[in-house]
Amino acid sequence: MTTQMETKVLLKDLGRFAQVRGEMGKNLANMANILETAESIGQENSGKLELDGDIEDLKRTSKNLIEGVFRLLVLGDMKRGKSTFLNALIGEKLLPSDVNPCTAILTLLRYGNEKKVTVYFNDGKSPETVDFKSFKTNYTIDPAEAKKLEKEQKQAFPNIDYAVVEYPLSLLEKGVEIVDSPGLNDTEARNELSLGYINNCHAILFVLRASQPCTLAERRYLENYLKDRGLTVFFLINAWDQVKDSLIDPDDPEELEEAEEKLHRVFKANLAEYCMIDGVDIYHDRVFPISSLPALRQQLKDPNSPLENTGFPEFMGALNTFLTKEKAIGQLRQGKILGKQIYNNVREAVSSRIPLLQQDIQELKERIASVAPEFEELTQIRDDFNEEIRKVRDDKAKKIADSFRNYVLNLGNTFEVDFLQYQPDLKFLDFLNQSKREGFEKELQQAFERYINDKLSEWSLGAEKEMDMAFAQLSLSARSYGDSYNKVTNKITQKLTGQKIPSFMSGGNEEDTPSWAKWAAGIFSMAQGNLAGLAMAGAGFDWKNIILNFITVLGVGTIMTALTGIVLGPLRLALLGLGVGIMQADQARKELVKATKKELLKHLPSVAQEQWQPVYDAIKECFDTYEKEVMARINEDIRSRKAQLDNLVAQKESQEINNNAELTRLEDLTTAIKSELDQVESQYQEFFMAVS
Numbered sequence: 001m002t003t004q005m006e007t008k009v010l011l012k013d014l015g016r017f018a019q020v021r022g023e024m025g026k027n028l029a030n031m032a033n034i035l036e037t038a039e040s041i042g043q044e045n046s047g048k049l050e051l052d053g054d055i056e057d058l059k060r061t062s063k064n065l066i067e068g069v070f071r072l073l074v075l076g077d078m079k080r081g082k083s084t085f086l087n088a089l090i091g092e093k094l095l096p097s098d099v100n101p102c103t104a105i106l107t108l109l110r111y112g113n114e115k116k117v118t119v120y121f122n123d124g125k126s127p128e129t130v131d132f133k134s135f136k137t138n139y140t141i142d143p144a145e146a147k148k149l150e151k152e153q154k155q156a157f158p159n160i161d162y163a164v165v166e167y168p169l170s171l172l173e174k175g176v177e178i179v180d181s182p183g184l185n186d187t188e189a190r191n192e193l194s195l196g197y198i199n200n201c202h203a204i205l206f207v208l209r210a211s212q213p214c215t216l217a218e219r220r221y222l223e224n225y226l227k228d229r230g231l232t233v234f235f236l237i238n239a240w241d242q243v244k245d246s247l248i249d250p251d252d253p254e255e256l257e258e259a260e261e262k263l264h265r266v267f268k269a270n271l272a273e274y275c276m277i278d279g280v281d282i283y284h285d286r287v288f289p290i291s292s293l294p295a296l297r298q299q300l301k302d303p304n305s306p307l308e309n310t311g312f313p314e315f316m317g318a319l320n321t322f323l324t325k326e327k328a329i330g331q332l333r334q335g336k337i338l339g340k341q342i343y344n345n346v347r348e349a350v351s352s353r354i355p356l357l358q359q360d361i362q363e364l365k366e367r368i369a370s371v372a373p374e375f376e377e378l379t380q381i382r383d384d385f386n387e388e389i390r391k392v393r394d395d396k397a398k399k400i401a402d403s404f405r406n407y408v409l410n411l412g413n414t415f416e417v418d419f420l421q422y423q424p425d426l427k428f429l430d431f432l433n434q435s436k437r438e439g440f441e442k443e444l445q446q447a448f449e450r451y452i453n454d455k456l457s458e459w460s461l462g463a464e465k466e467m468d469m470a471f472a473q474l475s476l477s478a479r480s481y482g483d484s485y486n487k488v489t490n491k492i493t494q495k496l497t498g499q500k501i502p503s504f505m506s507g508g509n510e511e512d513t514p515s516w517a518k519w520a521a522g523i524f525s526m527a528q529g530n531l532a533g534l535a536m537a538g539a540g541f542d543w544k545n546i547i548l549n550f551i552t553v554l555g556v557g558t559i560m561t562a563l564t565g566i567v568l569g570p571l572r573l574a575l576l577g578l579g580v581g582i583m584q585a586d587q588a589r590k591e592l593v594k595a596t597k598k599e600l601l602k603h604l605p606s607v608a609q610e611q612w613q614p615v616y617d618a619i620k621e622c623f624d625t626y627e628k629e630v631m632a633r634i635n636e637d638i639r640s641r642k643a644q645l646d647n648l649v650a651q652k653e654s655q656e657i658n659n660n661a662e663l664t665r666l667e668d669l670t671t672a673i674k675s676e677l678d679q680v681e682s683q684y685q686e687f688f689m690a691v692s
Helices: 003-042 052-067 082-090 132-138 143-151 188-195 216-226 253-274 292-301 312-357 361-370 372-409 411-422 428-432 434-497 515-520 543-556 558-576 585-610 612-654 659-691
Strands: 070-076 106-111 116-121 128-130 160-167 176-180 203-209 233-238 287-289
Touching (some): 003 312, 003 659, 052 312, 052 612, 082 176, 082 203, 082 233, 082 292, 116 132, 128 132, 203 216, 203 312, 216 253, 216 434, 233 312, 312 434, 312 515, 361 372, 361 434, 361 612, 372 411, 372 434, 372 585, 372 612, 411 585, 434 515, 434 612, 515 612, 585 612
Parallel strands (some): 070 176, 070 203, 106 160, 203 233, 233 287
Antiparallel strands (some): 106 176, 116 128
């Protein structure tokens, strides 16, 4: 299939999804409005049903559905053609393709009715709107200057945070946002700026270059930051057309086939391990040779060009499958689950209220008093779950903090082997030259920073696995406590009404789980982006981002300050005493590593001990945030159930309730919510069938 056809299919599917998502969002918003109106009217009749929490969840999810986008993060090393690829993807020479990574301008490309670039600053200065010509001109620097800045670890524009490019393009209009990041072999702090966006994006487009198959820097980032973290990564091997240009005889088909096959083997050997999901090889669904520059040139000449032999048709097809068959279905399912949950809550509240309308005030009070033990049971279930959360929290916080301390203490055991790949490329005899010594020391410091950051990343992967297991355990517990909770609430309803519990309240499947338990188990989340593990973003909770932010600060802050200064300071003196001037380069390297290790070992114990508490506190914060939201939701559920009864008593004591009119109003409320739910479920099913 041609790129033109694939693009049309992608735009059609994204357009269909945007429409369905918008309609579903409106239906959920309608539910919220219906409930708000009903609560307002009910307050003057038999009393509120206390559905404020449901209304809030509906509004939040509705907003996310209507305003939601698919966010793609473009990562890659310097000079891999990221901007050229993006220009080819959107079909216009929109982004400056010669921007050097040292500009460090992270660019967000989103839809706008008018062409506009807004530059945001980090020094308190108000955002500045510039035209495209100025953006392309002012935020590029001379390659020689860029190299100098990189060597000095300086930024070309240190006061700039990021830029937002708005453009009226079809792909963006259909709900796609693209984050164009700086190069990955820039400074460590800037690398973390790009990597900090990872968990907040739906997919990563990792751009490589055919002429430089998986450099050491690229492998470093794949291994340390992307592997085994539950991320969706598309690998785009750019400049594939240049394989032919590098041949002795570019017109020899056999030579070209052999060269391409060799490259395919090299890339597969390097990338295959990053394309396994639960033991299934999806390499051919994630790795694509592309030719961005020829594709862009063709599109500039003819927007309807099929772009055959550029790799774009295959990639666009895979991207469409991922966005509209995987992510889109998941997002719509969240809305469907929430809609069904709200409907069940309304039916439960109405079914409990209607029989109580006929009871006189004394009988009602007696029945309410009779369920006091059951409400105590609900409170006990809450307390038991709370105790388990805290037990898991304390266990994991200590275990992970201990693992960090032990990990740091053991760095010295493998330092001589580990540090080999980070050693500066400068000649070691330069250290004796006063004019070159400063450059050597900076190279050594950068190498040490890369080593520390990589080691922290390696440790954090183990910490993430521990957290995954912890929240998987809490998810199972939430379901179990939810089942127990359901049994008690059913008992309350039966004692109050004297009627058999309706089938929709009897439990037994995911949708019958109490809303608080559903949230606590991660069954539904209102988050946007990669939802690795249990991303409880319904209330802004995402434990992976908490850890990522902590590691980022720790990596370039406390640990670096603690180790770089105290290790590299005395090392300057130690090197002078090594006699490197009379040594061979290899021997000098060995002596350098030994001297560095010696200084490192002096300070690792104190650093390990000092950082134990910050690590413990960071992990504890993850569970404390989770606990706070879960307990708030359980407390609100218990409070609302009690308040429903108190409201009815108060109204019966203050006025004569028109039972027939109230019966009709409550039944109409259920019917209205069911009507909106039917539309939500119909939209989900129709879209599911269309993309399946």
